[in-house]
Structures are given as structure tokens and as C-alpha cells.
Amino acid sequence: MIDEARLHDFIGKMLGDLGGASSVAMVRIGDALGLYKTLHATGPITCAALAKRLGLNERYLREWLSHQAASGYLAYDPLTATFALPAEQAMVFAVEESPVYMMGGFDTMAAMLDNQPKVQAAFKNGGGVAWGDQAGCLFCAVARFFRPGYHNHLVPHWLPALDGVVARLEAGAKVADVGCGHGWSTVLMAKAFPKSQFIGYDFHPGSIEDARRHAQAHGVADNARFDVAPAKQLPDKDFDLVTCFDCLHDLGDPSGAAAHIRSLLKPDGTWMVVEPMAGDRLEDNLNPVGRLYYAASTMVCVPTSLSQEVGTALGAQAGEARLSELIGGAGFRRVRRAAETPFNIILEARI
Ligand SMILES: C[S@@+](CC[C@H](N)C(=O)[O-])C[C@H]1O[C@@H](n2cnc3c(N)ncnc32)[C@H](O)[C@@H]1O
Numbered sequence: 001m002i003d004e005a006r007l008h009d010f011i012g013k014m015l016g017d018l019g020g021a022s023s024v025a026m027v028r029i030g031d032a033l034g035l036y037k038t039l040h041a042t043g044p045i046t047c048a049a050l051a052k053r054l055g056l057n058e059r060y061l062r063e064w065l066s067h068q069a070a071s072g073y074l075a076y077d078p079l080t081a082t083f084a085l086p087a088e089q090a091m092v093f094a095v096e097e098s099p100v101y102m103m104g105g106f107d108t109m110a111a112m113l114d115n116q117p118k119v120q121a122a123f124k125n126g127g128g129v130a131w132g133d134q135a136g137c138l139f140c141a142v143a144r145f146f147r148p149g150y151h152n153h154l155v156p157h158w159l160p161a162l163d164g165v166v167a168r169l170e171a172g173a174k175v176a177d178v179g180c181g182h183g184w185s186t187v188l189m190a191k192a193f194p195k196s197q198f199i200g201y202d203f204h205p206g207s208i209e210d211a212r213r214h215a216q217a218h219g220v221a222d223n224a225r226f227d228v229a230p231a232k233q234l235p236d237k238d239f240d241l242v243t244c245f246d247c248l249h250d251l252g253d254p255s256g257a258a259a260h261i262r263s264l265l266k267p268d269g270t271w272m273v274v275e276p277m278a279g280d281r282l283e284d285n286l287n288p289v290g291r292l293y294y295a296a297s298t299m300v301c302v303p304t305s306l307s308q309e310v311g312t313a314l315g316a317q318a319g320e321a322r323l324s325e326l327i328g329g330a331g332f333r334r335v336r337r338a339a340e341t342p343f344n345i346i347l348e349a350r351i
């Protein structure tokens with residue numbers, strides 16, 4: 001027996017979901033053509049005026065603007081036939097430094113769709129998809145997705161939540177940022193603590209090249225350098241601080257990496273592990289953030305880990321208990337949750 005009311009509710013939900021999916025291409029066009037930033041700068045504007053200003057085809061633009069208004073992304077005033085980007089929507093689509101800038105999320109959705117054939121095949125053969133073989137510029141998308149969180153939280157909130165770490169960074173510390181990707185976390189820390197030395201490591205050479213470019217562009221090349229290295233073979237030691245941003249669960253052998261990191265830390269050093277926010281049980285993660293992370297985990301994190309030796313495949317939603325157990329198993333005697341946001345948990349591990 002079909003319950004008509006429940007069917008009605010579910011169809012309503014699916015319309016919302018399909019609408020969201022339809023927004024991936026539309027939002028990325030708006031980003032690539034500078035539409036959101038222009039709308040943010042101009043205030044309410046007609047389609048013709050916006051088309052003229054950006055040199056775009058008015059017919060296409062009218063359709064795009066209509067979609068954006070139907071989505072609630074733009075406000076439409078029928079009296080003046082103008083479209084406007086409300087301040088709250090601007091924080092999501094136009095203001096790159098905002099804590100809720102989400103353009104990287106849309107890029108990640110596009111990269112995940114590109115990746116579908118490879119991951120789908122892996123469902124049958126059980127193999128992995130190497131990080132460097134992921135379709136599209138997944139690396140750029142992921143870096144862009146995480147950057148607003150790091151920009152707004154890392155220096156003002158997360159580092160101060162660690163015991164004694166800021167004082168050491170201010171005095172001059174040696175820091176490894178493992179699995180640094182495009183190096184935004186490394187660059188932010190290097191900028192904030194010029195007396196400290198930062199080395200970003202990642203096994204993906206393309207990401208390390210990008211990280212070097214970012215360090216140059218942001219004027220931190222003197223105290224931040226980047227090397228290609230797998231997390232279990234870091235070619236340096238005596239670190240005051242080691243950081244892992246959203247990468248521990250991607251490693252093939254996170255336990256092996258944890259033991260290696262422990263061996264490279266000074267006895268009073270700190271390991272800072274930033275991981276996706278997750279509860280310990282599946283039923284704790286049946287929410288909008290869990291939904292996004294389980295998708296990313298299926299399409300990116302699990303295949304990345306399974307493509308490497310050991311292939312632990314922790315998954316993006318490992319949860320604090322599982323992470324603490326793994327970190328403790330590597331010889332860290334104290335592990336605690338130092339901070340959190342809706343998207344991340346920040347663990348502090350000490351020897
Ligand atoms: C989700 S990305 C996070 C990148 C970066 N930390 C950030 O927050 O933007 C995961 C990173 O882990 C790196 N990675 C995966 N397995 C690795 C390994 N075994 N050794 C070193 N890096 C690894 C990938 O190349 C990728 O840059």
C-alpha cells in the first residue's frame with residue numbers, strides 16, 4: 001500500500017534534491033563568468049545591463065538569471081525587472097574570505113561526477129582510484145572547499161586551542177604539514193608565524209607545485225617550503241608540531257603514518273589532526289553534513305586509500321572514537337578534541 005502523503009513528501013524532497021543537482025553546472029557558470037562577483041558589486045541590475053557590462057549573450061543570461069531567482073539564490077523584483085544578490089547569498093557565492101563560501105563544494109560535486117566511471121568500476125573490482133588519477137581538477141576543488149574553514153578558524157581558533165602551541169610558534173618552531181595538498185593551511189600558518197619554519201608534504205607532485213606557487217604569491221617562500229613525500233616517509237625530524245588537515249583518512253596506512261609522525265616529533269611536540277566532523281555511529285551522521293561527506297568518501301576518500309598499500313579506507317566519517325584509537329595505537333598517550341566546527345573536528349595528540 002502506498003501512503004500518498006509520504007509519497008508526496010518524498011517527491012517534494014526529491015524535487016529539492018534534483019534542483020540542487022541542477023545548480024552544480026549553473027552555479028559554476030556563474031562563478032566562471034564572474035556573475036556573482038559582479039552582482040555583488042553592482043546591486044540590483046537588469047539582465048540587459050548585466051549582459052552589457054560583462055559582454056555576455058543576453059538570451060543565455062536571462063535563462064541563467066531566471067534559474068538563479070527560482071533557486072532562491074538571487075532576488076527578483078518584477079516592478080523593475082532587476083536581479084540582486086542578497087548579502088547572505090553573497091557570503092556563499094561571492095565573498096571568498098567568508099566562512100561559508102561554498103564554491104569549492106560545487107567544484108567538488110562536478111569532480112565527483114567526472115569520477116563516476118572509475119569509482120563505479122572499483123565497486124566491482126574492489127580496487128582503488130589513485131588520488132592523482134581522479135578526474136577533473138579534484139585537487140583544486142578540494143583545496144577551494146576547505147580553504148574558507150582554514151582561513152577563518154586555523155590561526156584564530158584551532159591553534160590557540162592546542163596546549164602551548166601558539167607560544168612555540170611565536171618563538172620559532174619547526175612544523176610539518178603532512179598531506180598538505182595545495183598548501184593553503186601551510187601558507188596561512190607561515191604568514192601568521194614568520195619566526196617558524198613550515199614544510200608542507202604531499203605525495204601528489206601536482207599539488208606540491210601548486211603549493212609552491214601559492215607560497216610565492218603570498219610572500220611566505222622564506223619560511224614555507226614544500227616537498228613531495230608520502231606520509232610514511234617524511235625526510236626530516238625533530239618537529240615541534242605536525243599537522244594533518246583532512247587527509248589522515250585518505251592515507252592507505254594511517255596507523256603506519258601515525259607511528260612515523262610520532263617518531264619525528266620532539267618528545268614534547270604536538271600532532272594536530274583535523275578531520276571531517278562525524279559522530280561515532282552511522283545513526284549519528286544521518287544529517288546534511290554526513291550526507292555530503294559520505295558521498296565524498298565514496299567517490300574520493302575510500303578509493304584514494306584503497307589505491308595505496310594497506311588500504312585501511314577509514315572513510316571520511318571515521319568519528320572521534322575510531323580516530324583516537326588509531327592515534328593511541330601509534331603510541332600517543334593523550335588524545336583530546338581541542339576544537340570543532342560544523343565541518344571539522346580538531347584533535348590534539350601528545351606523546
Ligand atoms: C582531501 S586532501 C586534503 C589536502 C589538504 N590538506 C587540504 O586540507 O586542502 C587529501 C590529501 O592527502 C594526500 N595524500 C593521500 N595519501 C597520501 C599519502 N600516503 N602520503 C602523502 N599524502 C597523501 C593527497 O594527495 C591530498 O592532497
